[in-house]
Amino acid sequence: QVQLVESGGGVVQPGRSLRLSCAASGFTFSSYGMHWVRQAPGKGLEWVAVIWYDGSNKYYADSVKGRFTISRDNSKNTLYLQMNSLRAEDTAVYYCASSSLGIGAFDIWGQGTMVTVSS
Amino acid sequence: QSALTQPASVSGSPGQSITISCTGTSSDVGSYNLVSWYQQHPGKAPKLMIYEVSKRPSGVSNRFSGSKSGNTASLTISGLQAEDEADYYCCSYAGSSTYVVFGGGTKLTVL
Numbered sequence: 001q002v003q004l005v006e007s008g009g010g011v012v013q014p015g016r017s018l019r020l021s022c023a024a025s026g027f028t029f030s031s032y033g034m035h036w037v038r039q040a041p042g043k044g045l046e047w048v049a050v051i052w053y054d055g056s057n058k059y060y061a062d063s064v065k066g067r068f069t070i071s072r073d074n075s076k077n078t079l080y081l082q083m084n085s086l087r088a089e090d091t092a093v094y095y096c097a098s099s100s101l102g103i104g105a106f107d108i109w110g111q112g113t114m115v116t117v118s119s
Numbered sequence: 120q121s122a123l124t125q126p127a128s129v130s131g132s133p134g135q136s137i138t139i140s141c142t143g144t145s146s147d148v149g150s151y152n153l154v155s156w157y158q159q160h161p162g163k164a165p166k167l168m169i170y171e172v173s174k175r176p177s178g179v180s181n182r183f184s185g186s187k188s189g190n191t192a193s194l195t196i197s198g199l200q201a202e203d204e205a206d207y208y209c210c211s212y213a214g215s216s217t218y219v220v221f222g223g224g225t226k227l228t229v230l
Contacts, residue, residue, distance in 0.1 A: 035219075037165075044224040045157070045165065045208050059218040095164055104153045104212045104219050105170035112164055 002026035002108055004096050009113030012086055022079040022096030022110055030054075030074035032100045036081050038092035039112075048094070049081065064090075086117045122147065122220035123209055130228040136197040139225045141209030142190060147220055149190040153212035156185060156194045159224075160205045168207075169194060196227070204229040 008020040022034070036048040049060045049070040058070050069082040079096050093114050097106035124142040131137040141148065141156075148154055154172045157165035167176050169185035172192065182197045192211070196203055209222040 045159075045210075045221045047210075047219040047221060050218060059215065061218075101167075101170050101174075101176065102153070104210055105155050105167060105176075106157070106165070106210075107167045107170075107176060109164040109166070 004098065004108055004110035006094065006096055006110040006113040009094065009115045011116045011118060013119050014087060014117055016086055017082070017084045018086060018115060020081040020083065020094055020096075020113060020115070022081075024077045024079070024098070027098070027100070027108070029077040029098075032098045033103075034070075034072060034079045035097045035099060035106060036068075036070060036079075037095045037097055037106065038090075038115075039095070040089075040092040043092075046092070050099075051079070083115070086115075088117050091115060091117050122213070122217075123211060123222035125207075125209060125222040125225045127223070128226045128228065130230055131196075131199045132230045133199050133201065135199050136195060137199060137227065138196075139194045139207055139209075139227070141192040141194070141211075141222050143192070143211055143213075143220070144190055147211040147213035147217070148187065148192050150214070151212045152187065154185065154187060154192040155210045156183075157208045157210065158203075158205045159208065165208065199229055201229050203227060 051070045067085045071080045093112040095112045096110045098108040156169040159165040172187045173185040
């Protein structure tokens, strides 16, 4: 079935790095843009980054620009988020999502992976 | 502070209809017919309910409908049911520099 599974979350100290992965199955991963969206505990959704279907374009929220890098490996049906210089305010559940129905229409979501930035 | 403004909470009785507003600017909601709505139950991932202002993905009940006027988009849920109780988020494309913005979310309580 159509599925996105995130992994790589955990507890990390401020200033350190972490890489999240998102494994896709059940749909043509290489045909669609992919996003990371996060949700801090008890807060709303915040869009983080997008990568086009072929990796040719990437966009980031101002809050993570210069620190986070989105990438994908279409041969492995996997999306990544490299997070550097982590801050306490990056603490959140990180979801990957696909946008097969167009810009901003996140139709498939993973279950999320928790990232906690704390000393 | 979220880019799109939603009421913090709305409520309604079973069978009634409710509407959730989502106010943006001429740089996002007002400029693009790329507004989407998401339903999120506690501890679960969001679910797409409406995209491109008023389109429903396959499998979403026709009790959910969307519209837009100027800088404000709206989600209407008719025939409220207990399982509709959840948080709802609007989202809009905002151009290539900002890309996508979410609303702060609205908690729907079914009385």
